Amino acid sequence: IKKLRKDYNKLKLTQKLEIICLMTNKNNMIHQYCDEIFDAKLLSPNFIIDKIISDLKYNPLNKILFAIIGPEKYLQDGMSNLFLHHNIPCIGPHSLYAQIETSKSFCRDFLKDIGLSDHIPNYKIIENFELKKLENYRNEKIVIKNDGLCGGKGVLVQDVNFKTIDDINYDIIQKNSKVVIEEKLVGEEFSLMSLTDGYGNIRHFPPIQDYKKLYDNDEGPNTGSMGCLIDKDNTLPFLNSKDIETAQIINNQVIGELNKYRECNNLNIGYCGILYGSFMKTSDGIMVIEYNARFGDPECIIALELLKTNFFLLCQEIAQGKLISKLDFSKNACMCVYLVPKGYSEKTINDDKFD
Ligand code: AMP
Ligand code: GLY
Numbered sequence: 204i205k206k207l208r209k210d211y212n213k214l215k216l217t218q219k220l221e222i223i224c225l226m227t228n229k230n231n232m233i234h235q236y237c238d239e240i241f242d243a244k245l246l247s248p249n250f251i252i253d254k255i256i257s258d259l260k261y262n263p264l265n266k267i268l269f270a271i272i273g274p275e276k277y278l279q280d281g282m283s284n285l286f287l288h289h290n291i292p293c294i295g296p297h298s299l300y301a302q303i304e305t306s307k308s309f310c311r312d313f314l315k316d317i318g319l320s321d322h323i324p325n326y327k328i329i330e331n332f333e334l335k336k337l338e339n340y341r342n343e344k345i346v347i348k349n350d351g352l353c354g355g356k357g358v359l360v361q362d363v364n365f366k367t368i369d370d371i372n373y374d375i376i377q378k379n380s381k382v383v384i385e386e387k388l389v390g391e392e393f394s395l396m397s398l399t400d401g402y403g404n405i406r407h408f409p410p411i412q413d414y415k416k417l418y419d420n421d422e423g424p425n426t427g428s429m430g431c432l433i434d435k436d437n438t439l440p441f442l443n444s445k446d447i448e449t450a451q452i453i454n455n456q457v458i459g460e461l462n463k464y465r466e467c468n469n470l471n472i473g474y475c476g477i478l479y480g481s482f483m484k485t486s487d488g489i490m491v492i493e494y495n496a497r498f499g500d501p502e503c504i505i506a507l508e509l510l511k512t513n514f515f516l517l518c519q520e521i522a523q524g525k526l527i528s529k530l531d532f533s534k535n536a537c538m539c540v541y542l543v544p545k546g547y548s549e550k551t552i553n554d555d556k557f558d
Pocket of ligand 2: 355413427428495498499500501502
């Protein structure tokens with residue numbers, strides 16, 4: 204939001220840009236750059252969208268240029284569908300496309316079906332999870348994933364979250380739930396985010412590395428994130444240009460194939476917004492760990508910090524289905540470190556309540 208506001212101001216247009224934000228917890232940093240905020244815990248998105256639209260209708264100069272959806276929950280709940288229904292361009296895909304993030308089983312099957320088997324680990328989907336179903340995996344290293352969204356806490360990695368299958372209980376992975384069991388991969392992880400406009404135009408951000416471990420030196424449990432980094436020249440020390448190109452090609456293919464859902468489901472537009480690929484460089488090549496249908500948190504901070512192209516204009520191009528500008532980036536190395544409250548990751552702590 205800060206970048207949007209700053210880049211809009213650089214254009215020196217006479218029309219005022221009004222930013223309206225819908226949030227579940229008041230974030231003072233975000234609040235500074237908004238004209239109005241709504242508490243998403245109290246008001247339904249449907250109600251708010253109707254209110255915004257009807258308020259704006261009274262002033263013919265006003266026009267909603269676009270909406271941007273941040274959190275995955277709203278993508279899952281179909282907030283983009285609502286905006287699209289009102290013909291408001293939305294940077295954030297329809298919930299059908301967002302399944303690439305909101306269902307791990309959908310994502311794995313989709314990647315296999317579009318011919319990317321060489322870039323995913325061996326996996327099995329279990330509809331009704333029971334601990335005894337893990338017996339077959341006793342001699343393998345595995346990862347167990349809840350099918351649905353869990354705020355970055357739904358994945359159990361062997362040797363990180365459990366040692367042997369006897370250590371697992373029904374706390375994180377519920378009995379009878381749907382899970383994905385997959386081969387544990389070994390290597391360095393990186394994220395590659397791409398912008399796309401719903402009509403197949405795609406622009407890539409450089410690769411950025413998320414740091415998920417709670418403690419220094421790659422120790423401790425995985426968190427939602429503790430920060431991220433990029434080396435100079437828009438790269439990471441363990442990647443070569445072929446690796447980056449491979450990740451870009453995979454993202455292109457995923458967007459191209461998701462766009463085919465448009466016709467099958469009578470949607471007006473293809474996948475529009477951000478596709479965030481989470482990858483691992485392994486001895487078998489570049490593998491997909493997961494997909495998100497939004498900006499990475501906090502990869503977005505580095506990506507937008509380095510972006511020299513005007514972000515407001517880019518959003519407009521996406522909203523108009525004409526993403527034609529090239530992305531230009533500063534070549535500096537960059538690092539983002541989270542300052543987190545005690546208990547972060549285990550507990551959700553929100554000090555900043557709405558007034
Ligand atoms: P996800 O929510 O799918 O990104 O998983 C969270 C984290 O679990 C990832 O960032 C990886 O560190 C780890 N992870 C997920 N899948 C695998 C896998 N197949 N092999 C090794 N680590 C994985
Ligand atoms: N950086 C991980 C995420 O946004 O889910």
